[in-house]
Amino acid sequence: MQITIAGHHTTKVGELWEKGLADLFQEAIGGSVKNAGIDSRQIDQVFVASKAPGEFNNQLHLNALVSQFFNHFPPSMRVEGACASGGLALLAAEQAILSGYCQTALVVGAEKMTDTTASNATRILAMAANHDAENGSTFPGLYALLAQVHTEKFKTSREMLSAVAVKNHTHALENPLAQFHREFTLDQVSQSPLVADPLRLLDCSPISDGASAVILTGRKMKNKPKILGFGHAQDALDLASRKDLTTLRATVQAAQKSYQMADVRPDQIQLAEVHDCFTIAEILAIEDLGFFDKGMGGRATLNHETKLNGKVVINLSGGLKAFGHPIGATGIKQVVYLAQQIEDERYKLGLAHNVGGSGATAVVHVVG
């Protein structure tokens, strides 16, 4: 497989009052084309990721909106898979390139989430759950259920959950694009207001605006990061239909596929951007991706094994927790961050893990 990341760009993430959805798309696209150093007419196909622009911004038909930013109106389609929209859009582009349908594709994701109230945003986000089978659920609530099960079975402690948030906020201090540049202590996380027991406010990723874009190509390019492998898997949408709530099966399967395609083992991954929409989600991820034994993710985090210079560096960008979670952009900005780290020669092999809903969809990429 030969897919090169020719160019990339991520906008600042946060509450961006001055920028609308179209502005975010344009900034990410312009930045990625400039970064790639190509003529934008070389883009054969566009893949657009966004979770709920109809609900958040009264704007649908995003494929046409984005195609219109180019003079040559490249064919464009929108991909939606809840919080995994970005990862799935990447996958669609990769499949298009590998099939020979196109040679160079732009993948761009954006979400403009802060123009509504927190309770309305919570309602919109909950639309990614099974609306009939999970009435009354919220995403913090669903991940709280997963946290309760993990705690019950593996004695995962409050301190272990808090350690995820503390680490990711510390990592984000070095990321100028991150939504938050503030350190927290274990006590501050552990004493923040309860949202859905046992998850607290500082266990949760924020509501964010932002966009991210990558240009992928099948053309051979030297000194550019490559997509070495990818995997995608599904599980039941509602938690009650899952066989095991201590693991996200879709993550396990997507990871296995990506490792196999890239011909690497989990212990070779140096840097991973994982889907830490909630602190428990990072603990589940680092176990399900094979970095730590099942039940040991919390302990490993508390023991600083996932920090900068640890056994495997998890969410150096700050993750969803502190870099931010502009949903449609998230899976793309993970890969962009890895590409930047590889270009800067800080790391050689990275992994991106993007999850939709409470784990029904998972997409894993290996970048090197």
Added chain:
Amino acid sequence: MHPAKYTRLNKQWKSFLGKTGQVVVSTYIRVAGSEHLRAAPYSLAIVAFGKNRKELMGVGHQRLEIGDKVRCVLRKGSKKNDSDPLEYQLKVKKVKQA
């Protein structure tokens, strides 16, 4: 909820109404979405009814814990506005603490 969807969901009530089950896992939701703001805080639990499992809200502000025995009951659902028609939904009520 859309009336047509409400009618379709009503047809599933008889499968669970009056049945007793056991809480597999539960959380207490304090920050709800706009649809359920007026109900918060409330329990959300996965309940095992024999081999079947279902996610259900607890009645009122009752806190449910793992292992609690619960009964499936019909209760008023959440309303966004006072002028909205009354909706009923399946919830679970604790009958015996774990």
